[in-house]
Amino acid sequence: MRHLPTLPDPGELALPLRDFVRGLRQKTAPSRSRLKPALELLPTPLRDRLEQIARDFSEGEVASMRVRNPGDAVIARAAAGLKGADVASAEMAAATAFGTAVLLKAAGKSDLLISETVAAICWYEARHSPHRAVTYMHALNERELVGTAPGLAHGAIHLGEADHRRIYLALVLWLLADRSISGVAEADLLNISRWLADDVADEVDSCRHQPDRLERLLREHAERI
Amino acid sequence: MKRSLSLLEDNPLPIRKAIRRARWFVSSFRDFVDAVGEETQQDFTLDEAKLISAFTSWYRAFESQKDKAQDHRLEYVTFAAGLMLRELIRFAPLSAATQSREDPDEPAHFWPEGYVYLSFCLAVRAAVIEQDFSIASDIAPELGDIRTWWSFRENTFEDRNLAIAFLELFAGETPNWTTPGIFLSDDGPKLPPASPPPRMKSHR
Numbered sequence: 001m002r003h004l005p006t007l008p009d010p011g012e013l014a015l016p017l018r019d020f021v022r023g024l025r026q027k028t029a030p031s032r033s034r035l036k037p038a039l040e041l042l043p044t045p046l047r048d049r050l051e052q053i054a055r056d057f058s059e060g061e062v063a064s065m066r067v068r069n070p071g072d073a074v075i076a077r078a079a080a081g082l083k084g085a086d087v088a089s090a091e092m093a094a095a096t097a098f099g100t101a102v103l104l105k106a107a108g109k110s111d112l113l114i115s116e117t118v119a120a121i122c123w124y125e126a127r128h129s130p131h132r133a134v135t136y137m138h139a140l141n142e143r144e145l146v147g148t149a150p151g152l153a154h155g156a157i158h159l160g161e162a163d164h165r166r167i168y169l170a171l172v173l174w175l176l177a178d179r180s181i182s183g184v185a186e187a188d189l190l191n192i193s194r195w196l197a198d199d200v201a202d203e204v205d206s207c208r209h210q211p212d213r214l215e216r217l218l219r220e221h222a223e224r225i
Numbered sequence: 226m227k228r229s230l231s232l233l234e235d236n237p238l239p240i241r242k243a244i245r246r247a248r249w250f251v252s253s254f255r256d257f258v259d260a261v262g263e264e265t266q267q268d269f270t271l272d273e274a275k276l277i278s279a280f281t282s283w284y285r286a287f288e289s290q291k292d293k294a295q296d297h298r299l300e301y302v303t304f305a306a307g308l309m310l311r312e313l314i315r316f317a318p319l320s321a322a323t324q325s326r327e328d329p330d331e332p333a334h335f336w337p338e339g340y341v342y343l344s345f346c347l348a349v350r351a352a353v354i355e356q357d358f359s360i361a362s363d364i365a366p367e368l369g370d371i372r373t374w375w376s377f378r379e380n381t382f383e384d385r386n387l388a389i390a391f392l393e394l395f396a397g398e399t400p401n402w403t404t405p406g407i408f409l410s411d412d413g414p415k416l417p418p419a420s421p422p423p424r425m426k427s428h429r
Contacts, residue, residue, distance in 0.1 A: 181237055184248045192247045195277035224284055225247050 067101040067114060070094035075179075075186060081123075082133050082175045093119035099171045100146060102190045107167070109159055118145050131211040133172050133218045138208075140168045162201075169204055170197035176222030192225050230352050232256060241302070241353045245287070250280050257345045258319065265333040268322040269341065279316035283309045290408045297408075299358055303396055304408045306350035307389030311406075313342040315385050330371045336378050343377075346392055365397035 039047045069075075070091070078095035081087030093116040104110050122139035129135035141164055159167075174186075174193035200221050207213045232253045236243040243249040251273060262269050286308045294301030321337035333340045351362035367373040373394070381388045390400035 178246075183236075184252070188252075189248060191273070192251060192277065195274045196247065196281065198274065199278055199281045224245070224281070 067097045069098050069186065072186070079175045079177070079179055081127070082136065082172070084132065089120040089123050092123040095175065096140070096145070096171065099174050099190055100167065102187055103167050103170055103194055104146065106191065106194055107163065112146050112159060113148055114146055118143050131215040133176055134211045134214045137168045137172045140171070141165055165205070166197050166201055169201060170194045172218060173197055173222045173225065176219055177225040178223065189225060196221060196225060230257065230348055233349070233352060240349070240356050244349055245284060247277060247280050251276055254345060257348070258341055261333070261341050261344060265337070267333070267337050269337070270320045270322070272318045275316045275318035279312040279318055282316065283312040286312065293408050299354065301408060302350055302353050303393055303398055304389065306346040306396070307392040307405070309349070310342055310346040310392045311385050311388040313346070314339065314381050314388050332369065332371065332374045335371060335374055339378055343392065343395060347396060350396060363397050365395055368395050
């Protein structure tokens with residue numbers, strides 16, 4: 001039997017192509033339920049194969065899927081980048097996508113699409129700013145790092161504006177956290193950042209147009225992680 | 226009392242600094258709850274989001290009065306432990322599974338959550354004092370006195386600040402019952418009045 005073509009692993013593609021494949025998979029996600037009545041009319045081997053493809057397209061791997069942990073070294077470089085060091089856009093984007101995927105999963109929204117391309121563009125803007133953390137956080141929000149693929153109904157996977165801001169706040173707090181002492185998994189640091197973001201969101205919102213003060217505040221809060 | 230604080234004690238940071246990081250606060254509290262649960266045969270559910278809120282609130286309270294502690298560092302350790310107890314009681318991150326209490330006159334069964342909060346704060350206090358001042362901490366006899374526990378629970382529910390004074394009492398120090406939430410009065414170091422706990426109630 002001839003093998004059906006499969007979509008490549010997004011992790012092996014360049015940034016825009018990774019986003020493209022993730023978007024494609026997100027758009028195909030609802031097809032499983034729509035196909036079900038038709039699938040039941042097909043011969044078993046063909047039905048099984050098509051069901052497998054439909055399954056691959058859904059089940060939580062849809063949007064943030066295949067966002068891999070880029071590894072401690074990449075995360076550490078991205079974290080240092082937010083504090084002033086040089087870091088490649090691709091590394092910042094990888095760390096951002098990983099952190100956001102974990103945060104979305106915790107919020108029960110792991111079917112939303114994360115764009116590494118948008119993350120890289122945001123970082124390009126922020127890297128020249130004297131307030132890198134603030135600029136990056138605002139850019140992620142304004143450029144919509146997280147969303148749905150074009151043409152897809154938002155429906156149940158919609159994320160409110162406050163939730164968006166909360167996720168980017170948690171992400172930036174996580175990146176700013178001290179990593180000079182090891183022993184705590186990044187997923188745990190992300191969880192703590194999420195809870196901390198919930199706790200300080202109002203305070204951060206109150207000075208979101210004062211970059212000096214906000215940058216200082218973000219660093220102070222991150223020190224507590 | 227000094228159980229399961231290995232995450233703090235083995236930390237490259239001094240305990241007084243490590244406990245001010247959420248990662249170590251949460252993980253050491255989590256370990257401590259497991260240890261107490263095993264020791265007292267009780268199951269606890271931990272809400273880590275509430276624990277972070279307690280931590281954040283404690284951190285702010287700690288920082289806000291820290292400057293007054295420069296000449297009274299040892300006393301401030303106890304006060305900070307009291308603030309921690311106050312915030313743990315306020316945010317109540319623990320829930321003990323309801324079960325038949327084996328011995329309601331045992332503090333650990335009388336108020337399981339409060340027992341964990343108090344034990345944790347006393348253990349952190351003892352570890353900091355031992356590490357920074359080379360002083361071994363004693364436990365006051367009131368810790369096992371169930372009538373003091375009645376008073377502790379009722380009074381702290383009515384006025385959270387009294388948790389600080391009760392921690393001082395359980396740590397064997399003289400409690401400040403009148404202004405427990407303030408480390409130093411305007412006229413100098415804290416001089417606690419030697420009065421009994423407020424509204425000490427008899428429950429039998």
